[in-house]
Structure formats: structure tokens, C-alpha cells
Amino acid sequence: MSIYSNWSSYQKEIAEDKFYYARSCIRQNFFPGSEKAFLNILSKNLGKDILDDPLHTSCSGIAYHADILPFETTMTMVARQFAMMTEAGYENFVSSCITSFGIYSEVLETWHHFPEKEAQIREMLYKATKREFKIPQNVAHTSDIIFKFREGIREKGVNKLVNIHTGEPLKGVEHIGCHYAKVFPSKGIGGSEFPYVLAGMIEAWGGTVVDYPERRHCCGFGFRNYLVKANRGYSVSNTKRKLESMAPFQPDFILANCPGCSMFIDKWQYTLKQMDGVVYGQKAIPVLTYEELAGLVLGYDPWELGMQMHEVDVEPLLDKMGIKYDSSKKYEGVNGKKIGQPQRWEGCGKL
Amino acid sequence: MYDIIIIGGGVAGMQAAIAAKKLNLEPIILEKENKLGGKVAHKYSLFPTFSSAEQLIDRLEAQIIENKIDVRYHCEVVSIHKEELSVGYTLNVGDIKKVDNLQARSILITTGYEPFDARIKQEYGYQVYDNIYTSMDLEAMMKKGLILTKEGNTPESIAFIHCVGSRDSQIGNEHCSRVCCVTGVKQATELCQMIKGARVYNFYMDMRMFGSGYEEMYKEAQQNYQVRFIRGRVSELSQTIDHKVRLKAEDTLISKPIAITVDMVILLVGMCGAVNNESIGESAGLELRENGLFKPVNAFDSTTKSTVNGIFYAGCAESPKNISESMNQASQAILNISTYLESK
Numbered sequence: 001m002s003i004y005s006n007w008s009s010y011q012k013e014i015a016e017d018k019f020y021y022a023r024s025c026i027r028q029n030f031f032p033g034s035e036k037a038f039l040n041i042l043s044k045n046l047g048k049d050i051l052d053d054p055l056h057t058s059c060s061g062i063a064y065h066a067d068i069l070p071f072e073t074t075m076t077m078v079a080r081q082f083a084m085m086t087e088a089g090y091e092n093f094v095s096s097c098i099t100s101f102g103i104y105s106e107v108l109e110t111w112h113h114f115p116e117k118e119a120q121i122r123e124m125l126y127k128a129t130k131r132e133f134k135i136p137q138n139v140a141h142t143s144d145i146i147f148k149f150r151e152g153i154r155e156k157g158v159n160k161l162v163n164i165h166t167g168e169p170l171k172g173v174e175h176i177g178c179h180y181a182k183v184f185p186s187k188g189i190g191g192s193e194f195p196y197v198l199a200g201m202i203e204a205w206g207g208t209v210v211d212y213p214e215r216r217h218c219c220g221f222g223f224r225n226y227l228v229k230a231n232r233g234y235s236v237s238n239t240k241r242k243l244e245s246m247a248p249f250q251p252d253f254i255l256a257n258c259p260g261c262s263m264f265i266d267k268w269q270y271t272l273k274q275m276d277g278v279v280y281g282q283k284a285i286p287v288l289t290y291e292e293l294a295g296l297v298l299g300y301d302p303w304e305l306g307m308q309m310h311e312v313d314v315e316p317l318l319d320k321m322g323i324k325y326d327s328s329k330k331y332e333g334v335n336g337k338k339i340g341q342p343q344r345w346e347g348c349g350k351l
Numbered sequence: 352m353y354d355i356i357i358i359g360g361g362v363a364g365m366q367a368a369i370a371a372k373k374l375n376l377e378p379i380i381l382e383k384e385n386k387l388g389g390k391v392a393h394k395y396s397l398f399p400t401f402s403s404a405e406q407l408i409d410r411l412e413a414q415i416i417e418n419k420i421d422v423r424y425h426c427e428v429v430s431i432h433k434e435e436l437s438v439g440y441t442l443n444v445g446d447i448k449k450v451d452n453l454q455a456r457s458i459l460i461t462t463g464y465e466p467f468d469a470r471i472k473q474e475y476g477y478q479v480y481d482n483i484y485t486s487m488d489l490e491a492m493m494k495k496g497l498i499l500t501k502e503g504n505t506p507e508s509i510a511f512i513h514c515v516g517s518r519d520s521q522i523g524n525e526h527c528s529r530v531c532c533v534t535g536v537k538q539a540t541e542l543c544q545m546i547k548g549a550r551v552y553n554f555y556m557d558m559r560m561f562g563s564g565y566e567e568m569y570k571e572a573q574q575n576y577q578v579r580f581i582r583g584r585v586s587e588l589s590q591t592i593d594h595k596v597r598l599k600a601e602d603t604l605i606s607k608p609i610a611i612t613v614d615m616v617i618l619l620v621g622m623c624g625a626v627n628n629e630s631i632g633e634s635a636g637l638e639l640r641e642n643g644l645f646k647p648v649n650a651f652d653s654t655t656k657s658t659v660n661g662i663f664y665a666g667c668a669e670s671p672k673n674i675s676e677s678m679n680q681a682s683q684a685i686l687n688i689s690t691y692l693e694s695k
Contacts, residue, residue: 213589213597248592
């Protein structure tokens with residue numbers, strides 16, 4: 001037996017083209033430029049066919065994990081998503097949200113083991129909507145797609161994850177969402193123990209990955225931790241544990257593939273400054289989505305990518321990469337309208 | 352023609368050869384290394400007496416010389432021809448490889464075991480992170496009398512992880528290697544003796560103290576040396592920026608997750624079949640267990656007999672054993688071989 005033979009079970013098949021895109025409920029508020037960037041990167045930079053269908057809905061994952069909806073309701077909503085995909089003539093389903101990706105995987109796994117459940121849901125969907133569906137040929141998370149095309153992005157890229165002042169690779173912390181590979185390890189690249197989906201991007205684009213003790217620890221977001229206000233301290237303490245562990249390695253950025261992780265590792269840095277007076281890193285550590293990072297490599301304008309919405313300023317990272325940006329336009333919306341500025345602190349704006 | 356070819360010159364093979372001579376049989380030992388003693392020769396001390404491993408090998412070797420027993424070194428056996436009871440082997444001397452064949456009236460397989468390759472349990476970071484060693488590595492360090500971290504410091508805190516490569520369905524090794532538990536107790540005690548004030552932790556699933564004197568060792572390790580035994584599997588190891596090892600586990604007796612940082616981690620690696628067991632087994636039509644060790648005719652009164660006439664087993668080649676069990680089985684195997692040869 002080869003000592004790495006078990007690695008084969010961590011591989012994943014990802015479709016080449018013709019994707020049906022399902023947006024996230026929360027990402028458009030948290031990181032509003034990321035989903036648009038994904039669509040642009042796929043269709044304009046990589047020439048892929050991807051459908052951004054306005055007819056699809058929430059997968060109901062938040063309600064499911066908050067114990068508000070029964071699983072049958074969630075399965076029926078997922079069935080409707082698949083019906084939308086089938087009617088549009090697509091077979092490869094791409095989810096922008098990690099929790100949705102976990103939900104789709106869980107529903108398909110349930111139907112695989114309990115075909116009678118699938119039959120029941122098909123009947124319920126038909127009674128409610130007169131719709132029918134085909135099981136997708138391929139289900140992937142958007143980070144899987146960027147991972148698959150990471151070499152193509154590097155070839156078309158104009159920027160690298162290299163510090164232009166020192167010539168050294170930039171140090172990236174990668175943080176994998178729990179619902180990506182901890183629910184069904186075989187559905188994620190590298191499984192739950194050696195997830196490679198984000199590390200592969202960082203390495204392909206010239207950076208190095210920081211291996212720190214709490215690398216696999218949850219960010220602490222957790223719907224129950226966040227939705228129940230009294231539990232938010234638990235969420236903060238988990239992020240604090242990660243930040244404390246990674247800070248000595250002096251990472252240049254954090255890369256996450258979960259809407260909740262990206263949001264909270266970014267925002268909790270401000271919270272922790274207010275609670276403990278601690279700033280991790282020289283000026284806090286910028287947190288990026290993989291679409292934002294791919295966009296920067298491809299030469300997208302940082303403000304077009306929505307990076308002004310981050311709690312922690314991304315300018316130190318942009319400066320290291322040698323990316324030009326117009327500070328005066330940071331807080332301008334699409335029509336030049338001022339969108340407001342966050343409170344200044346060590347991690348954001350000049351004090 | 353020799354009466355018995357003994358494949359493997361570990362403690363079982365040596366004991367078998369000595370016993371054979373006492374019954375006026377003519378044995379020959381084929382040993383792949385340049386010295387006798389097998390895995391025991393690489394050990395610093397033996398449980399439960401803490402006596403020297405080297406002294407045991409010296410005693411056995413003296414009897415091998417005294418009895419004028421033939422030993423061929425550098426012989427790596429790769430096949431057995433069961434019809435004519437001959438052994439195919441490669442003589443490895445330096446870069447020169449010579450293929451040869453040897454026939455006898457019977458064959459005794461005492462190939463011992465191969466330590467589990469700890470790199471397979473990737474979450475334990477062996478050969479990825481600094482200051483993570485196996486129990487075999489630690490024995491070698493103890494033999495040299497130098498217990499040092501990679502940075503050259505004496506470790507103040509050491510954690511042992513039990514059942515690495517044993518009782519683990521994730522990697523397909525369901526079997527218990529039996530002696531790792533007591534090895535962990537022995538090595539923990541010795542580290543406490545060698546390093547004053549050392550904090551030593553043992554993360555275990557069960558403590559299987561099956562041998563005479565083992566339970567007493569376990570008790571002494573706790574009472575006299577304050578070795579901390581924590582029931583729980585370690586989920587992963589990682590490196591801190593100052594090259595210490597961060598360890599995460601669950602203490603299943605108090606149902607709490609724990610994380611500690613130590614200077615050194617020792618992985619108590621289990622036993623797997625010797626490298627050539629598969630080719631030997633296939634060539635001779637011998638049945639292997641799932642763990643790669645040889646399966647005897649039955650588990651009670653014929654543990655030394657294979658399903659092929661004239662081929663016998665002893666020691667860890669058949670199943671995980673401690674030294675005394677291996678040597679006793681070797682003597683038993685010779686008795687069975689003697690009976691077999693008389694009946695021919």
C-alpha cells in the first residue's frame with residue numbers, strides 16, 4: 001500500500017462547463033462584489049457558460065440549521081432548485097454558499113440511501129408546483145470551480161501573491177468552512193483533514209500557506225451561535241482562538257470559502273479590539289473571499305470587487321501586491337454616490 | 352541438507368535454532384541484516400524488568416556460537432517453493448545482489464513484524480513536523496543516551512500517543528498489537544527517570560496490561576513518576592511557531608476536549624506484517640491474516656503449523672507477541688517440526 005493511497009479518496013470530480021449558479025442568501029450583503037466577480041471571472045475571463053437564474057430561491061439552510069423548518073420542507077425547496085436547473089437545460093449545479101453546498105450534499109445523500117424519500121419529495125414538489133427535476137450530474141461549491149481553473153486564472157493574471165518590495169511569497173491563512181468538508185468529507189477537495197481547495201489557489205498564484213496550530217478550528221460562526229444573541233460570545237471566542245494562533249506567523253491575509261467565516265473573522269477583529277484592545281497583525285489581518293483574491297490576481301479594481309465593505313482594510317495587502325487603487329473612490333457606489341464610511345480603528349482607516 | 356531453514360534471526364529464530372540443536376536437528380538461520388536479534392536488537396531495554404535488550408541478544412548469540420549454528424547474513428527471503436521445501440532469497444551485500452536457493456527438510460518462518468509506517472496517519476505529522484518521533488525512534492535515542500529535541504534541548508514535556516496503526520479501521524488495521532501499551536508505560540517511566548521533572552502524558556484507548564508485572568509497572572508509573580494517563584484519541588498534531596507540538600484530544604473520562612503544547616511527541620506504532628510476507632505467502636500458498644501476518648491452522652493447539660506440510664511459524668510472524676511468548680512459541684515450533692520430521 002502506498003503511504004498516500006488514501007489521498008485518492010479525497011479527490012473530487014468537478015464539471016468543466018455549463019453551470020447553473022445558485023446564489024447565497026447572505027453573501028450579497030456581506031461581500032457584495034464577490035458573486036458578481038465569480039460570474040464575470042467565469043463568463044468573461046474563462047469563457048464558461050454559467051446561468052445566473054433569478055428564479056431560484058434560498059435553499060432554506062439557515063432555517064434548517066436553526067431548527068425552524070423540518071427536513072422535508074428543505075428537501076422540497078432543494079428539489080425546486082433542481083427543477084429550475086432542469087428547466088433551464090443545465091446539469092451542473094454550483095452553489096455560492098457553503099451551507100447550501102452542505103444542504104445539497106445532505107439531501108442527495110439522503111435520497112441515495114432512502115429512495116422512498118426522493119419519491120416522496122418528487123410527489124410533494126409536483127403537488128405544490130407541477131414541477132419535475134433531474135438529479136444534477138455534478139454538484140460543486142464555487143470555490144471548487146475557482147480551484148479547478150486556478151492555473152487558467154494564473155495564466156491570465158496580472159498580479160501575483162508576491163510581495164513586490166521583498167520578492168517573497170505572501171503568507172496566506174486558508175480557512176475552510178465546516179459545511180464544505182466536515183459534513184461529507186468526500187465532497188470536498190482534500191476531505192476534512194487535508195482540505196486543499198483554498199491552499200491550492202494560494203500556491204498556484206504565488207503565495208505560501210501558513211500552517212498554524214488552530215488551522216482546522218471552526219471560526220465559531222455557527223447559526224446557533226450567531227442567531228441566538230446570548231451565544232455570540234462563543235462565536236467571538238472561537239475566532240479569537242484562531243487569530244491568537246495564527247498571529248505569530250504574521251500572515252498577510254486570510255482566505256475563506258464560507259460566507260459566515262469570511263464575515264466573522266473580518267468583523268470580529270473589530271469586536272476583539274473593542275473588547276480586549278488587541279489588534280492581531282500589524283494593522284489587523286485582511287480577510288478575503290476566493291473570488292476577491294482571484295479578482296485581484298486577474299487585475300480587477302478592488303472597489304469593483306466590493307472590498308471597501310471589509311471591516312479590516314485591504315490596502316496593506318494591495319500595496320504588498322503592487323496593485324494600484326484610488327483611495328478617493330473607496331466609498332463611492334456605482335453612480336458615484338457615497339455609501340458611508342465605517343468607524344475608524346487600528347484595522348480600518350487612518351486614525 | 353539442513354533439517355530446518357529458519358527465516359529471520361530475531362529472538363524467535365535464535366531460540367528456535369538453539370532448541371533445534373538440543374534435539375539434534377541441523378538448522379540454518381537466514382537473516383536479512385548483518386547481525387542477529389531482529390527488532391529486539393534495536394531496543395534499549397525490556398519490559399517489565401527494564402533489563403538491557405543487548406544483554407538478552409548477547410546471551411542468545413553466545414549459544415548460537417557455542418552450538419555452531421550456521422547463520423547467513425544479508426539474506427532477504429522472497430519466496431518459498433512448497434513442493435521441494437526450498438527457499439528463494441536475495442543475498443544483498445552492498446550494491447551487489449545475488450539470487451540463490453536453499454533446500455531443507457522443513458522451514459520455520461520467524462520473520463517478525465514491520466513497525467507501522469506512522470506517515471500513513473498524516474494527522475500526526477510524522478516527518479512533517481519537528482519533534483514527533485515513533486517508539487522505535489525513542490529506543491534508538493535512549494540507546495545513544497541522548498533525548499533531545501531537534502533544537503538540541505532536553506524536552507520538559509512529552510506526550511505518548513497509543514494505538515498508532517493499531518485498532519484503527521480508518522486505515523484498515525483492526526488488530527491490537529498488544530505490546531504498545533506496556534511499551535508506552537516503560538518508555539514514559541524511563542523518560543521520567545532520565546529527565547528530572549519531565550511532564551509525561553499518555554493518550555490511550557484502553558491500557559491492556561496483559562503480562563506478568565505489567566499492571567504493577569502501570570501503577571508505579573502513576574504513583575512514583577506522576578505519568579498522566581488520559582483516555583482519549585488525539586485528533587491532530589500541529590507545530591507551534593517555536594517548534595513545539597500542539598496536541599488536541601478529548602478526555603473521554605470527563606467528556607471534555609483538551610489541547611496541550613508539548614516539547615516532544617512519541618507515536619507508539621503497532622505491528623504490521625514483514626515486507627516480504629506477501630511474496631512468501633503467495634509463492635508457498637500460505638494464508639495471511641488481514642494485518643499481513645501469517646495465519647496458522649487454528650488458533651489454539653496448532654498456532655505454529657501452516658496449512659502447507661513442512662512449513663511452520665513462530666514469533667510475531669504469526670501474531671503480535673512479547674519476547675517471552677515469541678521464544679516459547681519458537682520452542683514449541685521446534686517440537687512440532689521434530690515430530691513432523693520423524694513421521695516422514
